[in-house]
Amino acid sequence: xxxxxxxxxxxxxxxxxxxxxxxxxxxxxxxxxxxxxxxxxxxxxxxxxxxxxxxxxxxxxxxxxxxxxxxxxxxxxxxxxxxxxxxxxxxxxxxxxxxxxxxxxxxxxxxxxxxxxxxxxxxxxxxxxxxxxxxxxxxxxxxxxxxxxxxxxxxxxxxxxxxxxxxxxxxxxxxxxxxxxxxxxxxxxxxxxxxxxxxxxxxxxxxxxxxxxxxxxxxxxxxxxxxxxxxxxxxxxxxxxxxxxxxxxxxxxxxxxxxxxxxxxxxxxxxxxxxxxxxxxxxxxxxxxxxxxxxxxxxxxxxxxxxxxxxxxxxxxxxxxxxxxxxxxxxxxxxxxxxxxxxxxxxxxxxxxxxxxxxxxxxxxxxxxxxxxxxxxxxxxxxxxxxxxxxxxxxxxxxxxxxxxxxxxxxxxxxxxxxxxxxxxxxxxxxxxxxxxxxxxxxxxxxxxxxxxxxxxxxxxxxxxxxxxxxxxxxxxxxxxxxxxxxxxxxxxxxxxxxxxxxxxxxxxxxxxxxxxxxxxxxx
Numbered sequence: 001x002x003x004x005x006x007x008x009x010x011x012x013x014x015x016x017x018x019x020x021x022x023x024x025x026x027x028x029x030x031x032x033x034x035x036x037x038x039x040x041x042x043x044x045x046x047x048x049x050x051x052x053x054x055x056x057x058x059x060x061x062x063x064x065x066x067x068x069x070x071x072x073x074x075x076x077x078x079x080x081x082x083x084x085x086x087x088x089x090x091x092x093x094x095x096x097x098x099x100x101x102x103x104x105x106x107x108x109x110x111x112x113x114x115x116x117x118x119x120x121x122x123x124x125x126x127x128x129x130x131x132x133x134x135x136x137x138x139x140x141x142x143x144x145x146x147x148x149x150x151x152x153x154x155x156x157x158x159x160x161x162x163x164x165x166x167x168x169x170x171x172x173x174x175x176x177x178x179x180x181x182x183x184x185x186x187x188x189x190x191x192x193x194x195x196x197x198x199x200x201x202x203x204x205x206x207x208x209x210x211x212x213x214x215x216x217x218x219x220x221x222x223x224x225x226x227x228x229x230x231x232x233x234x235x236x237x238x239x240x241x242x243x244x245x246x247x248x249x250x251x252x253x254x255x256x257x258x259x260x261x262x263x264x265x266x267x268x269x270x271x272x273x274x275x276x277x278x279x280x281x282x283x284x285x286x287x288x289x290x291x292x293x294x295x296x297x298x299x300x301x302x303x304x305x306x307x308x309x310x311x312x313x314x315x316x317x318x319x320x321x322x323x324x325x326x327x328x329x330x331x332x333x334x335x336x337x338x339x340x341x342x343x344x345x346x347x348x349x350x351x352x353x354x355x356x357x358x359x360x361x362x363x364x365x366x367x368x369x370x371x372x373x374x375x376x377x378x379x380x381x382x383x384x385x386x387x388x389x390x391x392x393x394x395x396x397x398x399x400x401x402x403x404x405x406x407x408x409x410x411x412x413x414x415x416x417x418x419x420x421x422x423x424x425x426x427x428x429x430x431x432x433x434x435x436x437x438x439x440x441x442x443x444x445x446x447x448x449x450x451x452x453x454x455x456x457x458x459x460x461x462x463x464x465x466x467x468x469x470x471x472x473x474x475x476x477x478x479x480x481x482x483x484x485x486x487x488x489x490x491x492x493x494x495x496x497x498x499x500x501x502x503x504x505x506x507x508x509x510x511x512x513x514x515x516x517x518x519x520x521x522x523x524x
Contacts, residue, residue: 007477016482018335019489022051022328026301027320027476034319035305036204036355036362037072037274044301048279048327048352055334057281057350060371066281070354070365072274073207077105077200079268083222085231087261093231098196100228103267104220107205107213110271114180114221115264118144118232120243122254123151124169124181129513130155138256141177144221144263146232148184153250159513161429170217180221180265186247188226195223204274204358206365211271214364221265235260276302278362279352280371283337285500287345294347294376295500296444297333297492298363298435299326299383300356304470314472321464321474326383327352329489336493344500346378353435356384363435367442378505378521379405380446381495382436387451388484390460394421394452395491398431402515403445403508403522405499412494416487421452424461443520445506449495451488 008024011017025031025047032040049066052059061068081103083095095101106112122134124147134147151163162168166183173181185192205213224232226244233240236259246252279301285291303319318324334350337343349372355361370377395413397420400406410420423430431437436446453461468474499506507522508515515523 004477012482015486019328019332019485020476020480020482022331023320023324023480024476026324026327027318027474029316029318031318033305033317034301034303036276036302036358038305041276041302041354045277045279045352045354048301048331051331052279052281052334052350055281055331056338057283057334060280060282060349061278062371066279067277068280068366068371070276070278070362071207072204072276072355072361073107073211073213074202074204074272074274075105075107075213075269076202077103077267078270080199081222081265081267084264085261086264087235095228095231099225100231101222101224102192102196102199104222105203106215106219106267106269107203108215108219109212109269111266111268112219112221113266114144115262116142116144116179117262118146118182118259119256120233120254120259121145121147121256123148124172125151125163126172127155127163132253134254135176135256138258140173143178144180144182144265145173145176145178146182146184146224146259148186148247150250156513157426158429158431161432165432166220167216170220172217174218178218181218182221182263183223184229185223185225186244192223192225204355204361206361207271207273211273213271221267232259232263276354276362278354278366281334281350283334283344283348285345285347286343290346290505292347292376293378293505294349294372295344295496296349296351296377296380296439297330297383297496298351298353298380299323299330300354300362300435301327301352302354302357302362304357310472312472317470317472318475320476320478320480321387322385322469323356323383324476325386325388325480325485329383329386329485329492332489333493333496336489344497346500348496348500356435360435360438363438367438374442377439377442377444379499380436380439380444381492381499382434382446382448383492384434384448386449386488387460387464388480388482388488389464389478390456390481391484392418392451392457392487393454394419394457396421396423396450396452398423398448399436399440399446401509402512403506404504405445405447405506408498408502408506409447409495412498413491416491416494418491421454424453424458440514441518443515443518445508445515445520449492451484
């Protein structure tokens, strides 16, 4: 303990100590991992609100305060459900839980009962740019669609991540008129067994007034194993064995096909209400023409709370790098605007969101219930888990190639002697995996920033992900380089200032996939 205290309390220059102070408090054991909905998260939110006040931000939450209430609901399947196949001239066939199927969970209803024909639609995708329409030639209105998981590997990595998402496939199905979806698993072994073991696991979303949760797309009714799929496909023109064999190739296309008979599904969902909050403050814009346009700077405040013990017996997931450092950066950026003595031309909003670890829930709630008109939000710059254990030489800017934010960010960072590096691992699809993506889905040009992996960066990231990511050891006593923290704040302040004071509002690059998909400014 003496060594830890020595690390936590060693003298630092004022600017480094100011940043470290936020992280030491937010990642302390007393905060018990800041899980969204917990009393400790609420204390953390009040801390951030007080820091926003001290930095001169004006409140932009509910009731002229800094907090925006976020109603949460934790939902789970309450029984194993029923899946019954019916074919003309044959007795109903009840599928077997854990062997043939696992039930889905519908966040939008307490009871879901659907009896309808089933149509197989390949991977369940409609992607014109990839010349793929898995729904071609079939009418799925009022029917259940069945599709394979995944997406073609040939798609650009971020677009592949988008199309692989269950939410995307459910939304495509709904747009085609389907009333439910079934996912077909290609692995009937350990992967499906794990799905069966976790059939009643808890999930979280934001709550609607009736206590049920937000849902986009058709309800996903369940997952079929290869054995269950074989029963569903019995008597089809295309044998299930052929589909299974060809599905090993993600580039395979399938002819959509109505399957014999119908499937009756009954599933039940329970809900447990919760409450958390986003923290929102603004610096009003000074320009009479563009002052009401809003540049959002975002970071998530929550972490994983208390969970399974590590090898030392520690059960508190403190979340220092993930994402107390991002919140500290946000606070210190706000101070830079205050001490500059020069108000930004556009309004700058500082947004600390809840429940990122539960599926970008707080950001999604804000994007759907913004405290300023959504049409006035012109950009989001997101800070999530910047690794500060090394002297960074570049910045990784996810989304830089999709809008004019890329050149804006490049100009700002190069003025400080930092260059913009390439995505070090495109296969991860990070552009769709943090809070900024909820703004993208509202058509807002957005980027997600990390210190880059040039020089010592690659080894530093590998070390963090191997030893500390989502583990109790993500503590404030890690060997964090607070001088790099101050550099990171300087870079982000320069970026925010460049966006806020620029003559032109950020726009999507013409023809960009996400810009077109979400009808963003400039994409057409």
